[in-house]
Amino acid sequence: MxxxxxxxxxxxxxxxxxxxxxxxxxxxxxxxxxxxxxxxxxxxxxxxxxxxxxxxxxxxxxxxxxxxxxxxxxxxxxWPQNPLLPTDPYEKALARFWIKFAETMVTSFRAIIRSTDEEEREKGAKEVVERLKTLEEKALGDKKFFGGDAINMVDITYGLVGYWFKNVEIVMGVKLLDSNTLPRLYEWAENFMKVPVIQENLPDRDKLVAYIRIVRERGSQQNPSN
Missing domain, CATH: 3.40.30.10 (Glutaredoxin)
Incomplete structure (x- = not known):
């Protein structure tokens, strides 16, 4: 036990x-x-x-x-093995800052999926893209992953960008991660999704798209997860 x-x-x-x-x-x-x-x-x-x-x-x-x-x-x-945060105190603090930053984006992302008001969805999409631009410029830079050559807790935190955003685009027609406007973050998402432990532990795409459609039709404001 x-x-x-x-x-x-x-x-x-x-x-x-x-x-x-x-x-x-x-x-x-x-x-x-x-x-x-x-x-x-x-x-x-x-x-x-x-x-x-x-x-x-x-x-x-x-x-x-x-x-x-x-x-x-x-x-x-x-479980300290395979650490997900830097050991340097300053680098660890920076990682935690960007992890915290994700919370503001999640609120806008939920508005896109769950709102029945088109204007509110467009507002949410604009807010998400602006935050993604900040994330790309200030946090990712020219690195392959937020953790450098390997994924860390920041990458895991933003994992929804690499998979869920694309599926929302299929259902909603709202493009959040564009290779033209966010090229480095787009490449990061592609690299992240190819990491075996990530790729092997994802919900089925067709099933997820069907679920997002149901949520959109119901316009539910309830958030069952966080």
């Missing part, structure tokens, strides 16, 4: 996949529990995350940790 690791997740959620990727990179064995969201949350999920009632939730030795970015920090602190 002391070493038992369980992950409560939801298959289309990029936030669940953040945690899955980190656990895979660290080589941590875990049991995955798929939640039936958003309306049939398990009693365990409500018990483990009574405040937000969202996935993902990591349960280690019976102790729950909620919120994907907090879970990533916990994984890094608990």
């Amino acid at each position: 002391a070493d038992e690791v369980k992950l409560h997740g939801f298959w289309p959620s990029p936030f669940s996949h953040r945690v899955i990727w980190a656990l895979k990179i660290k080589g941590v064995d875990y049991d995955y529990i798929e939640e039936d969201l958003p309306h049939n949350k398990s009693e365990l999920l409500l018990k483990y995350n009574p405040v937000y009632k969202k996935i993902p939730v990591l349960v280690h030795g019976g102790k729950p940790i909620a919120e994907s970015l907090i879970i990533l920090e916990y994984i890094e602190d608990t």
Whole structure:
């Protein structure tokens, strides 16, 4: 029980996949529990995350940790092998700054998917692209990955850019990651998606596109993951 690791997740959620990727990179064995969201949350999920009632939730030795970015920090602190953050204090602080920066973009991204108002969607798309430009110029620069030659926690945090954005484009017709306007970030996304541990742990594209279409039709404002 002391070493038992369980992950409560939801298959289309990029936030669940953040945690899955980190656990895979660290080589941590875990049991995955798929939640039936958003309306049939398990009693365990409500018990483990009574405040937000969202996935993902990591349960280690019976102790729950909620919120994907907090879970990533916990994984890094608990399993030091294959580090996901720099050891230099300043570089580590910079990485955490850009991880925090992702939260503002996620809010706008959700508006694109879930809003039924076209004007609100366009506003959300414009905000996402502006943040991506900042990310490309200030954080990525000329590096292959945010972590340099290998992916780190910043790359994992922005993993939704490399896969979920493209699928939203298919459904919504909203182009968020353009090779002409964001060439370095576009190349980063291509490289990120080719990393075996990422490529092997992604939701099925057709299934995800179908799910995004359902969310769009319902115009749901509920966020089952974070």
